[in-house]
Amino acid sequence: MSGFSAEKQVIKEFYEQLDCSETGAEHKVLSEYYSSNHIWRGFHPFDEIRGPQAVADTFWTPLRASLTQLQRRQDVFMAGANEMDDFSSVWVVSMGHLMGLFDTPWLGIAPTGKLAFLRYCEFNRVEDGKITETAMYFDVPHLMLQAGLQPFPPQTAAQLVQPGPMTHEGLMLDPQPPEEGEQTLAAINAMISDLGQWNSGLSLEDELRRTWCEDMLWWGPTGIGATYTIERYAKQHAGPFRASFTDRSKTKHLCRMAEGHFGGFFGWPNFTARPTGGFMGMPATDKPGEFRVIDIYRRAGDKLAENWIFIDLLHFWKQQGVDILGRMQQVPRT
Template sequence: MSCHRQILADYYACEVIVERDAFLSQHFSKDFVWHAGEPWGHGSDLARWQSEVMNPLFSALSDAHYEVHILFAGSTMNKPDGSGDKTQWATGSGYLHGIFANDWMGFRATNKSLRIRFSDFFRFEDDCIVECYSQIDIIDFLQQIDCDPLPPSNGERFIYPAPTGLNGVMMTPQDDAETMRTFKLLHDMLFDGLNTFDGEGLESMSMEDYFHPNLKWYGPGGIGACMSFKEFQERHQAPWLIAFPDREVLGLDNLICDGHICGEAWFQSVEATHGGPYLGVPATGKTLKISGIDYWLRQGDVFTENWIFIDFVELFNQMDYDLLGHARSLQP
């Protein structure tokens, strides 16, 4: 897995399209399966991922370079005892920096600096990358170019730091005992905590058993960061559960843990009924599939930081609201 970490680190070090294309040809399967989130969707060949997802992004940015906050690897831990199918994953997250020099996704270039939040989960077979789940924080990007299609965020905008008190770029495997402690806390939080909401009070989930009072919750654009456990409950959890009171985590298909940190790419693996208003959109009564990526940092017996992506474009499409179309109409 150390090799997988290095391959991922080398991928993020590629700074021009020609260099990146050569790297992809060497390390990625031609039948590479990708889940890029909306508006790109998914596919099963490397050429489309390059031409439809990555090359347009890097063509839009001049002086593009990655700032990696989190990088680790591990085997899938999708069973209650921490075992799994031994699928190998490596993940990275942070900022993609650049000057917005050319149009992208129908948005006009501003020639101003951008910091695009990104997250990738790559699946390996031997030393070849065969699949990925990737997220770009589209709403955060739209906020930076003053085309935010959502109401003002409850949390603080533009906060997505590296882990506190820990080098999140871990190029070697971490202690197995700490890895298992992290897994157990996460598994208990998801299935004995989040999934036990009684539809009435947040206290029914006992979230205080899993999170530090000074929790730092780095939410996506549209929600923003919450700088304490109390803020997390008031600014995110309460509005979320009004909108999606029966939401349920269905599984942990690619959860990996490495020492004190863990992460999961959840592609349509949260299911909910849209039973109340959310960010300006009234309830539709529809059953929704929600996608995103999470990272958690454990210190002692609780989580102290949580970085989260939610595919809002996909989510709002299911709520019959075209976020990107509305955002494009806001351009000067």
């Protein structure tokens, strides 16, 4: 196996060119690396964008004009064949933070003039040396908090700037043993099978123990937060989430892959569910909502040890009739 070296090299060169380009010249870089019919999927309010010029004008140029001196700080870099199309396509994944000086408004959020982080995870499909599809998911509410705003009521878990893997092995620039990636993908699939049932007959904690390490770390998005150990994860997220929703659809992913001890997936959306109990401190609406999610995992032994999660909560709540972003744009920073 090549270890996806050619595909990784495309993305490495793309990032190098994009990250050092002058603000306003992003379209030139994207036009060089994106296919002409490129599809870009991003969190609310960006949604689906087509073509390199539109992606540059709508997302990258405004972001880089706002977070000046933008620096990419990667924690995971990997590539793999996509299980969802019988391993026929190759995707390269980058996860970490985009860091800059928050100097001008972005999405109506007032700047601070201070250092700021935008959590991100990006899946890029590479074909014949070109990027043909992108899923770029990012935690806008986390940036809101850094700007002194409170987009959500107090969350069930902890709000943190999220670190990379405990093992510091996430940057896989060199090929990894294929059997390691196969084992990671098997662990992820076993977890998905359990997660999609919600009726295993076991206690939630015992169900989680089938596929998770006892000292698991779940790095959730702003509005839910991070939690540690099976017992606290069940108490602070999984239990409340299951109690809050019904009619969960089957899981649908556009990409699911793994390399080495890491793997992940994304959907558009991953699933839908109907809130019938309070969620994130807000009342139930009884309206079905979409969950656009990226999950990145680290495996230890035969179980999952860490999980970084990106959920488009702005999109979910907009479907419920609550415009979090619009509301925050009208609130002065204290």
